[in-house]
Amino acid sequence: MALFTVDRRLAPCVGAALAGFAATWVWEDPLNVVVAASAGALAAALVFLRSPQETALQSVDTLEETEDDEALETAPALAPGQGRAMLERLPMGVILIDRGSSILFANDKAAETFGIQTLVDQPSTALRSPRLIEAIDLGVSEELASSVQFTLPRAQDVHLRAHIRPLESAADSERGKREAAALVVIEDVSQAILTMALHRDFVANASHELKTPLSSITGIIQTLLGHARDDPEASERFLNLMSAQTDRMMRLVEDLLSLNRIELNERNAPREPQPVLRIVFEMADALREIAEQDRVTLEVFEASTHPFVLGNREELAQVFRNLIDNAIKYGGPGNPVTIALAPDTPERPEMIGISITDRGPGIPREHIPRLTERFYRVSVSRSREKGGTGLGLAIVKHVLNRHRGDLEIVSTLDEGSTFTVWLPIAEQSRRTADDGANADPDADANAA
Ligand code: ADP
DSSP: OOOOOSOGGGHHHHHHHHHHHHHHHHHHOGGGHHHHHHHHHHHHHHHHTTSTTHHHHSOHHHHHHHHSHHHHHTOOSSOTTHHHHHHHHOSSEEEEEETTSBEEEEOHHHHHHTTOSOOTTSBGGGGOOHHHHHHHHHHHHSOOOEEEEEEEOSSSOEEEEEEEEEOOOOTTOOTTOOOEEEEEEEEEOHHHHHHHHHHHHHHHHHHHHHHHHHHHHHHHHHHHHTTTTTOHHHHHHHHHHHHHHHHHHHHHHHHHHHHHHHHHHTTSOOOOEEEHHHHHHHHHHHHHHHHHHTTOOEEEOOOSOOOEEESOHHHHHHHHHHHHHHHHHHHOTTOOEEEEEOOOOTTSTTEEEEEEEEOSSOOOGGGGGGTTSTTOOSOHHHHHHTTOOSOHHHHHHHHHHHTTOEEEEEEETTTEEEEEEEEEBOHHHHHHHHTTSOSOHHHHHHHO
């Protein structure tokens, strides 16, 4: 099978083009260094294929293949061997185009990207994107290097960037033989585009959230300076309104800063052992007064052991504060909120589950997967009326990610919602529990 019909003498050209591409790419974004290193290694391999040792590099299979008369006729440029294997496995699409704008070579990733079994020997129009095809044509006919971005429509659109680099004709190329005229390297930029869109939305949302209380403060100041100036009763009312709006802005800024801090540290799992249930009880106690204002009773379980998790105390406290606070806020006045240990499950071995259940109106199913997105609310007006920022559950999710934990949400309309926090139990606690002893070192001291 003549998969490669490119002349081997082109190997240094392709190698040089890949090396140049890798250098530009890293310059554009240092994060690209890993893939660029692969491209660099590939470039070296391609150049190496030209060296006198090239025959030694080929596998026995390859030698057998080249002994075949027909294979010799169409002697591949990128000889089977390490160079070709690397090119085929590169995690980015690589395509070689000949002088007649047909595809000479496409690696696995390129074929997968365009959803075609084999792109080889097809015209470049098989690549489907008019922008890409036009750029390839210019690369071949005008020797024009370019980069183009295009989208392949799918259930979830795939955004791609292609770099087209013309290849010089080899000085000793044979007449009438197919020759590579352009190298096309394709990278998937869908994730980067999605991140940019999320960032844009986030800035727009945060600005909007800050602008609303600011506008209302501006209005109040004008009223105080105008007709309410000599009315002490109205002045007091407006000053109270102003205070509520500044509190709201303060909460928002604090939540934004927390989120930012947690995200910066998200990859570093904290290593301090923390008595997680004690933290839960402390948070329940701290919120009891607020609960009572809404006639909400907090029903808290009693712990017989105190397992430890590796964590950051302040962040874990924030998780339980946010969840208990939400249960009080949305559970409805007069309805109890229950804090309990979740039963062990084989799906989450060696984890502790702490659940917070309210008897509120519940959350419609379609909203549940999005609740931990920043600023996502089932009802914006209800959240604002309750003093919410729309960031509480996003903070919970990021803290749990950092702690290698998880949040499970189960809700039934007209019955209520249960938010369960799952955290890995620290190894030391597990060992102590296996010995049948209390995992909390304080427990001995308390008993003594
Ligand atoms: P907020 O500051 O608005 O409470 P959160 O991020 O804490 O923001 O929660 C996001 C949204 O999830 C809330 O606006 C609310 O619509 C919904 N939600 C959270 N907890 C509950 C709950 N216990 N019961 C019903 N809805 C809830």
